[in-house]
Amino acid sequence: MVLSLVLGAPTQAQILYGSIVGNVSDPSNAPIVNATVTIKQLSTNQTRQMATTDTGQYTFPTVPGGSYEVSVTAQGFRPFTRKDVAVSTNAVTRLDFTLQIGAVTESIVVSGSAALLQTDRAEVRSEVGSETLQNVPVPPGRNYQQLFNALPGFTPPRNAHSIPSNPSRSLQYEVNGVVAASNNIRLDGATQFNVWLPHVTAYVPALESIETVNVVTNAFDAEQGLAGGAAINVQIKSGTNA
Numbered sequence: 001m002v003l004s005l006v007l008g009a010p011t012q013a014q015i016l017y018g019s020i021v022g023n024v025s026d027p028s029n030a031p032i033v034n035a036t037v038t039i040k041q042l043s044t045n046q047t048r049q050m051a052t053t054d055t056g057q058y059t060f061p062t063v064p065g066g067s068y069e070v071s072v073t074a075q076g077f078r079p080f081t082r083k084d085v086a087v088s089t090n091a092v093t094r095l096d097f098t099l100q101i102g103a104v105t106e107s108i109v110v111s112g113s114a115a116l117l118q119t120d121r122a123e124v125r126s127e128v129g130s131e132t133l134q135n136v137p138v139p140p141g142r143n144y145q146q147l148f149n150a151l152p153g154f155t156p157p158r159n160a161h162s163i164p165s166n167p168s169r170s171l172q173y174e175v176n177g178v179v180a181a182s183n184n185i186r187l188d189g190a191t192q193f194n195v196w197l198p199h200v201t202a203y204v205p206a207l208e209s210i211e212t213v214n215v216v217t218n219a220f221d222a223e224q225g226l227a228g229g230a231a232i233n234v235q236i237k238s239g240t241n242a
Helices: 130-135 144-150
Strands: 018-025 036-041 047-051 057-063 066-073 080-087 092-094 108-110 124-129 184-187 210-218 231-236
Touching: 018 036, 018 066, 018 080, 036 057, 047 057, 080 092, 124 130, 130 144, 130 210, 144 210
Parallel strands: 018 092, 080 108, 184 231
Antiparallel strands: 018 057, 036 047, 036 066, 066 080, 124 210, 210 231
């Protein structure tokens, strides 16, 4: 008997991070090999760099959420820089570049571009960003879960149990007709199940401490797991140079 083992390419879990992917090509749509792609997180000035493959592709996995500047350079082409690129937790940000032939002393800079569409994953998702958390009125208790009332598929969030049994004052809600206990909320990657009351979460962070809330309600990737109604990923703000 002969046994064969097929190993797939390693995958990077995106629950804690996002990723930036794309293609680099010339005006004739031919791939540019060994172009240098650099990403810089604007809040910390940390940079990462890689070269495009033989097909002109590049991939930055495990990218912390935040605002980035992405630059591309190649011999014989004008450098191209795109500013204010938003990267979200549990999301793929695609940036394709077409470099123009010219001197390296010339450059193209794009800022304030339109919101990027999610084209690399099939999941149904919503995003509650820090701007929404800061500016949208939240009922007494300042619980981010109150904002789920505006998302499709959610029943109105409501109080559950007494204060002694639910001290975090987590709210209860159902998604797409599935029982509340089938929702899975992660805080920086850690599942927040209340052991005795699985339909509420064990801890609700302060509204001001949250960077973004990523909500997936259908077509989950396998990495989500433990979710039937909604997979909710809460990202806490990280430090910056300021």
